[in-house]
Amino acid sequence: MPSLTMIEAIRDAMDVMMARDDRVVTFGQDVGRFGGVFRCTDGLQGKYGSSRCFDTPISESGIVGIAVGMGAYGLRPVAEIQFADYMYPAYDQIVSEAARLRYRSAGEFSAPIVVRMPCGGGIFGAQTHSQSPEALFTHVAGLKTVIPSNPHDAKGLLIAAIEDDDPVVFLEPKRIYNGPFDGHHDRPVVPWSKHELSETPQGHYTVPIGEAVVRREGAEVSILAYGTMVHVAEAARREVGIDAEIIDLRSLIPLDVDTIVQSVIKTGRCMIVHEATRTSGFGAELSALIQEKCFYHLEAPVVRVTGWDTPYPHAQEWDYFPGPDRVGRALIRLMES
Amino acid sequence: MNVQPLTFHVPEPHPCFGSAADVSGFQLSDAVRVRRPEIDVEASEIRDLAYELIRVLDADGHAVGPWSEACTVDQLRSGLRAMLKTRAYDARMTVMQRQRKTSFYMQCTGEEAIACGFQSALQAGDMNFPTYRQQGLLIAQDWPLVDLMCQVLSNEKDRMKGRQLPVFYSAREAGFFSISGNLATQYVQAVGWAMASAMRGDSRVAAAWIGEGATAENDFHAALVFASVYRPPVVLNVVNNQWAISTAQSVAGGAQATFAARAHGYGIPALRVDGNDYLAVHAAACWAVERARRNLGSTLIEWVTYRAAPHSTSDDPSKYRPQNDQAVWPLGDPVERLKDHLTGIGEWSEARHVQLKAELDEEIAGAAKEAQGSGTLVEGSKCSPASMFDDVYKSMPPHLREQRQELGF
Structure with a gap:
């Protein structure tokens, strides 16, 4: 390929x-x-x-x-x-x-x-x-x-x-x-x-809309991410040495609820990572959904690591971007809680 | 230097619609004088026609001038019938709204010639992108009234399943695109539809519709720039009925230049037409539709008319315009003008007119009875609440199925 x-x-x-x-x-x-x-x-x-x-x-x-x-x-x-x-x-x-x-x-x-x-x-x-x-x-x-x-x-x-x-x-x-x-x-x-x-097949194939994929299986915490943040989450997990399951949502609507719920029930912890601003971001929807579907399996509150609720700055770009250091620190806190 | 303080300009209604209902400011063109250009004329050669008023019927009801020969007597009689039917339908539906059988209705009284006359220039397969005041496009095709009424009543036979506000019809078979209700959005969609027709080597044309007030929306200008650039087969209709709810056309910029003249900046040919003159409407519509069909690109037409009725059943025009406004409107009533013309040439009479109105009233009463047999907004059957979840997507995704179950279905 x-x-x-x-x-x-x-x-x-x-x-x-x-x-x-x-x-x-x-x-x-x-x-x-x-x-x-x-x-x-x-x-x-x-x-x-x-x-x-x-x-x-x-x-x-x-x-x-x-x-x-x-x-x-x-x-x-x-x-x-x-x-x-x-x-x-x-x-x-x-x-x-x-x-x-x-x-x-x-x-x-x-x-x-x-x-x-x-x-x-x-x-x-x-x-x-x-x-x-x-x-x-x-x-x-x-x-x-x-x-x-x-x-x-x-x-x-x-x-x-x-x-x-x-x-x-x-x-x-x-x-x-x-x-x-x-x-x-x-x-x-x-x-x-x-x-x-x-590696991309030649010619015609589809990735079905509405299906998430588990990028890495893990036992300690589920990280829900999409786009660039899938790679950031993987780096953060590796660097702090936490056995996180990483789910690449791929499709936000329709959302693959089953894959998310299965993972969170298994790990008992959930972190949501996105680059967009936090308040009323897609992470809020995911967080509510997990509360509704997985509450009695949770061992800690759901954590969001996101862009700040500010416009995206120029010179301070890397202070805005939720990079692997911020995700990693949040992962450690989540495991301790 | 002695500089005067700046002053801020807020337009007033045209003098013709002031409290005194003074019509002296309205310029009427002489029908004999306004030329009919060749179909392949360049936009730059007819800039004057955006400021004239194309007319066929003179003050005595004679068909005169270069735009006068387009209609046969049979076409005129069927145009008169379509306008009368539209008016009678509007009257009946307004009564049904007053009887609380539905929530809302919008009449097109005084504007019937535009939609009815325009439709007579189209062919099967062409697509209108209408606003909420072009019911005449459907009625001129004898689209079943029961179907329209069921939509207005949001009953179980409403093909829109009770989702849309009354009068927001959709009839693909009749070349009538689903009405949005968001102003101007469909103007640019009509351009896109026409672009697609041209890209596919089709022969079908599109017609975009907008009111003069909504020409202030950005999509109007987007539509004009795309129509100018790609020259698709689309007729860009602007119905200037003088009023956007309570706001006079001058607040949409109508005092500085005509709405037809908006096309000049885009190099699009424009006509300004007496929209209360059925013969002029038909002739101008045929001219523009033929241009589109012969791959000569788009034409913008400003139809000058008067919204004789309230904006909707929720509106009270006595709060913002004089009661006698429509009576002194210099372009008269489209139904009366066509009736007088046909009578004058010996092809119509008062007796036939009275008889036709009675026949139409009877037809509409019959249709109303049948439609109400399938329910109204407040009583009888309507579409199941379960249907609320259909058609959001082609196939229902799991989260909607779950919500439907939550509602109890």
């Missing part, structure tokens, strides 16, 4: 689907001629023509709005929002339109669209290029929200998202586009080629 970066895997997913299904089209700012500021659509316009991969005006609302119209027509549009931080003008189209079209028309119309957007920090992007807005999507009935942590899942999940009949928000943690970042920003960058999950 070839070893791909996240960017190559995402591009490969679109390539596979555009070759298989001529209803699949992709567009966004700088997506066509240039191939995207992160190069995720590089070469697709040359291969499939400018009517299937094209540049758009700088209007996120327009980009998602035309995607909804195309989806209702019968196409399978994949819209790119250049940074998740720029999605707010499109929020009305995502929340009020794409998410509710099937419901309000009782199935007469639907919006089978994918909205891709790079998210997360760790690239000195400050408050306009670092956000993790997943909870703004998981709170919306009718949306599916997925976030891969490696090239293998990125390709399989994106193919599943394009084939899905419902609108899918596809979040791409940009810090791991080119390598599996574990939060140690002062160490040399590790390429994806050194990571087994960069």
